[in-house]
Amino acid sequence: MSKNMEPVDQREALQSALASRERPPKASPVSASLTFGGRSLLKIKYVPEQLFDITAFPIIFLLMFTYMFGGAIAGSTAEYLQFVLPGVLVLTVVMITMYTGVELNNDITKGVFDRFRTLPIWRPSVLVGALLVDLVRYTAASAIMITLGLILGFRPEGGVIGVLLGVAILLVFSFSLSWIWTTLGIIMRSEKSLMGASMMVLFPLTFISNVFVDPQTMPGWLQPIVEINPVSMLVVAVRGFMEGSAAMADVGWVLLVSAVLVAIFAPLTMYLYYRK
């Protein structure tokens, strides 16, 4: 008999809890992904500071680039704002995607991931759930920047629909790009090396682009490099939607690149995740 002084009814509760051999039907992929998304949201509830990147970055970046470069590049900040906002929006959100990998890298070393990996669930749901919540974060960052832009005098000709479509294609691309960070997040041993590797990818990707200036003003040898950069393609598409002049081809390129990124990095991430 037990030496512990648990009340009798608690022992009974334990017995009846253990006796239940009920087996619910397997969770659907959507439900499992949403549950993991819920987990990420709960984490934000406990550590609201992690919202810093999506609130502060959009504000700092937009103010900084508009007022620093506006006079020099476009002659006036108001005019430059029309040109630069879609670009800075892309730059900011693409930068923020990096935190997906950092989060995963922090998270994956925790014991709870061992438990997740022994559950009979749709395998990618752990990551898909986290990425879905990241989409919410990217949307919030976009909303903050566009609101600030409107206050400062941004007047998109594409109207509400154009802005929404612009944000939508940005989210599609960001979701796809995030799979690179999840891959790196699993490979890299430390947060520091992960940050380093991510920066190596992100800096050329965001700065050797058309975010700040029209590629026509660049030397001839640089133009093809800038134009082939997926971030430039994305900026062209987002600008197109917001200015009400989106071309099918530009949008098509972005969707193609996104599909390729997911096709390569999602299976790679899953492979590494279950092999680790």
Place this chain on the structure above:
Amino acid sequence: MEQQTYAIEAEGLVKTFGETRAVDGADLTVPKGTVYGVLGPNGAGKTTTIRMLATLLQPSAGRARVFGHDIVEEADQVRARISMTGQFASVDKDLSGMENLVMLGRLMGYTKPEAKKRAKELLYAFGLGEAAKKQVKTYSGGMQRRLDIAASIVVTPDVLFLDEPTTGLDPRSRNQVWDIVRMLVDAGTTVLLTTQYLEEADQLADRIAVIDQGKVIAEGTSGELKSSVGSGKLHVRLFHPETRELAKQVLGRKLGTVVELASDPSALSTWVNDVNRAAHAIGELEREGIAVSDFSLGQPSLDEVFLTLTGRTAEAAETTENEETEAQG
């Protein structure tokens, strides 16, 4: 339901990490509905073995089946029937106990209300009702461990893997964990647990595999392991320490064994193979006028078993390993 006799069958499991052969050809056969103890010092390969069986690591060689399902080829079927509580917390310490269990309930396929109901039931049963809404990182070690086990039985598994379930727990929490394990087995779950504590394996496990340096060096019931060492040890305590030399000669003569002197100046002990001869030897002490204050014929402890099997004590093996780990880290 299938009619397998064995919950787990592993043949020649090997796992290498670079040069290290963490598991080096382990064979395990775990009968259904029993507790199987994997006993070994730190670094013996316990965690690596359990992680392979729980589909977390792929074996470098060998194969294993859980309820007839191959752990590599049919990992999903295996996962549907097992749960694992890792050596270090396998719950989310940033969330509350309630949030952890509801999340797992949802992942196991319960609807939200069902998941909440099951979470409440388990938290109460595991004595965590009051801490349900607190973040797990504020829990004591014993509470975390109980939550971890609760998390493993949100849906009662057919096989539960417990990696060192009581390491670092106070005696009260340890007894609670033991009780839970016993009740789980009564309810029909097969439990495979690893431990460094000989007493734990002795208390809980129906069968024990002793592993050292990745190899199973002995296997059997605790009784079988003990009898492989000898039938037991006779401990004698005398009223007068000054009679000990004489007692040693008498016992040695009667039993034909080596008599050891204990650190207690009035105690001595020896291995015996035959209970009757031991009884005669005690009688002979009386006849020689040596007053015996008490005597006992104990089964050998698993400590002694380990010493006999490996030539070193479990504690010694453990200390060397700890020093190595410290040097590395």
